[in-house]
Amino acid sequence: MNHLHGIVRSNRSMLLFLGLFALIAVATQLSGVPLMQRIVTVMMINLILVLGLQVFMGNSGFLSFVHIGFMGIGAYTSALLAMPVRAKSAALPTLYPFLADIQLPFLPAVLLAALVAALVAAIFGYPLMRLSESAAAIASFAMLVIIHVVLSQWSAVTNGPRTLFGVLRYTDLMTAAMWALVIIAVAYLFKRSTLGLKLRASRDNIHAAYSLGINVVVVRWIAFVISAAICGLAGALWAHFITSFAPGAFYLAQTFVVLTMLIVGGPRTVSGAVVGVLAVTAVHEGLRHVENTLNTSGSLPFQVVGLTEVLLAAALIVMLAVRPGGLIQSGEAGSPKARTVPPQQSAHVAAEEAS
Amino acid sequence: MQTFLQFILNALSLGSIYALMALGLVIVFGILRLVNFAYGELIMVAGYAWFALQGPGWPWVLLAVGAVIAAGVVSVLTERVAFRPVRSDSLNAMLVTSFAVSTLLQNSALLLVSPRARAVEVPSVLNNSIEFGGLRLGVNDLVTIVVCGAVLLALGALLRRTTLGIALRAAADDFRMLRLLGVRADKVIATAFAISGVLAGVVGVLWITRIGAVTPTVGAAPLLIALIAVVVGGMNGLAGSIVGGYLLGTLTVGLQLFLPQEVLAFRDAFIFAVVIIVLVLRPQGLVKGRYSAERVA
Amino acid sequence: MLAINGLQVRYGAIVAVRDLSLSVAEGELVALVGANGAGKSTTMAAIAGVVKPSTGTITFLGQSLRGRSSEAIAGLGVALIPEDRGxxxxxxxxxxxxxxxxxxxxxxxxxxxxxxxxxxxxxxxxxxxxxxxxxxxxxxxxxxxxxxxxxxPKLLMLDEPSLGLSPTMVDRMFELIDELHRDGTTILLVEQNVRRTLEIVDRAYLLTNGRLTASGTPEQLRREVDIAGAYMGGRAAAAGDISEGRTG
Structure with a gap:
């Protein structure tokens, strides 16, 4: 009993959010409002994406633009693997035979999608991990462009820049929510793992981390691969929810939304990432509702386009100026004591806890 | 021989635009270590300013000047409103801010103008070409080469002769020392953004008149081009970015000529792969500038 | 002209300078001496506004320098030549x-x-x-x-001007500082070459591990540190330098 109490105590923040999101999922399901269900499903998928990004960005301190590219890789991989053979030959007549003839069930397709995204990240990401902060950010941006070009030009596999139709709908609110809960736990556990600790030590003081014998490049790389897998998974889930999409979905606009969620919430903490998703989704949907109402009411002589993004971008700029660390900056929300470790000390803390 | 000369002329023309694009990006990067993702939107601003001014039949020069001023003003405004508050925070905060500014400006154009392309009136003389010894010289290309050359010379004089220009170069060397000499950081940074905006404006006018239309996303391609040129040329020197620009212009024209059509679709992927390779193998760029890791607080 | 009171500067968890008080009068040549890492350069950086002190006051010509930017402080007539020369x-x-x-x-x-x-x-x-x-x-x-x-400048601050120079250049540097002082320039000097420094300055402050451990005219300092060194077995490497006349 005491033991159980201890587990609850040390995981209070994680359990809090697991409970909260389970509650949101069940409540939405019971409400039976299709629009709500749709919004919450997308929110769950965005949550997975943001957490995937947080695993790398939050713990390493590196900015990454490429992760939406991994989402795209996951989406196309899973779509191709799980599409019925007949639909596939209609949508992609020039597809390679070995891909054209297979049809996997949902779960293996999704897992393979995560694996493919992880593989791409592992192979092409390794050299990036050795770069300095700003060079790595630019390189990750270059990588996003490359993935985008390949997705939109490799017509045999992706139908080029055009929309790919005929993906089966497997993802519903409950699947998305279940995966989101799993990934919440993964993000918390990763942050607290030896690996996460080493990575955070390298973020706070790179020299100290090296002097403690931490192989910073490898640690960073592993986190990058794990986070790519999570984003690939999110892409796969999204593909089987939306069922028809084009490469443009995995580019700058989506990157902006996901980065906003993470930065507004606070990239250094898992609870920050989670709160960021909730807050931005609420604002985003609210604004979109206003925009739609304006457009359908006909009270304005022109169509309102881009208002949501304008206000969201303005909010992000204000947020960065006023509270650059995000809503939840250091201590995890709901933890027994939200203790903050000064940068100079955390390397030692990591060393002690890692040894 | 004629094909070769034609090739040189095209490469020179495209290269000069690319060089100016790169220069506008690197002048801010040199001081703040910031890759300004909103740079492409300054080019867009110039395009829309041209579009807004073109009605009453004013002389072309006036439209061009108006467009350049608009880009410069917006650039300085973004510095004052968005970048200054986050300057002392992490590099990532600045990068994300620039991403947000880019989104804000792009969607403002969507909201205030239209998602659809707007045609700009281009002086008809630009579409003419001069036959010269079997060579077809587009007036457009000639104007581009001359304008870019003039801008490069003017900028060179500004940076070499004026006190503020010298301070700007000093800031890229050692910003802390510059402030110890009593030079206000805000002023130097605002100047850098002003120059960056003006360069974006000139590029915008040349670019938009080439395309003949302006859209909210018209700045995306120039931003990517500038980014590549800067990385390849070297991020720590103004000369490097100019070299990078001309190199990239030549490469683009060359690939267009020699690459088969089906591979050409992947051209940008190849070019960005080169970017990553350069970053990994030669982070200082092909043209070595002075190393300075210091940022401004 | 310059007065510092109870200055403390921290770098994260490390306290670089603690409870430091000193003053420089117009026309004076004053030195901060001490071993590597004693907090001399940090003190200068705090005066020039490059680092922000956590507590204490810095006044220059009756105006507080705390919270001012380094460009504003330069505008008041304080010039710092940093160790790397800038x-x-x-x-x-x-x-x-x-x-x-x-x-x-x-x-x-x-x-x-x-x-x-x-x-x-x-x-x-x-x-x-x-x-x-x-x-x-x-x-x-x-x-x-x-x-x-x-x-x-109304106040010229030099951080280790002799560092990394050839012996002849070191000689010229000290001559030059002496010369500037005679011309009426107010100078605050940080040096590790304690012997040479004490030959030209009006007064000096000895810093050890971020604290002020001795101050006064060169004669006073030599005497006091010598006595302290005899009784306490030497305070720090720099204190040893002073009593033995070693160059640092």
Missing amino acids: IFPSLTVEQNLRLGAYLRRGQKDLGKDFASVYRRFPILAERAKQGAGTLSGGEQQQLAIGRALLSR
């Missing part, structure tokens, strides 16, 4: 000097001051059009001092 390598020697006179742009007597800097440092006149990055260490130090003088 030469702009991509500029020419002349352009470096021009930035030294930045605060006096457009003043009439500037030409005269340029001439006097070139007279004092003929090598700078010779190399005026050369890139400053090509200068030797000693030449760079001369450039740094010449540049600082062009701002006509």
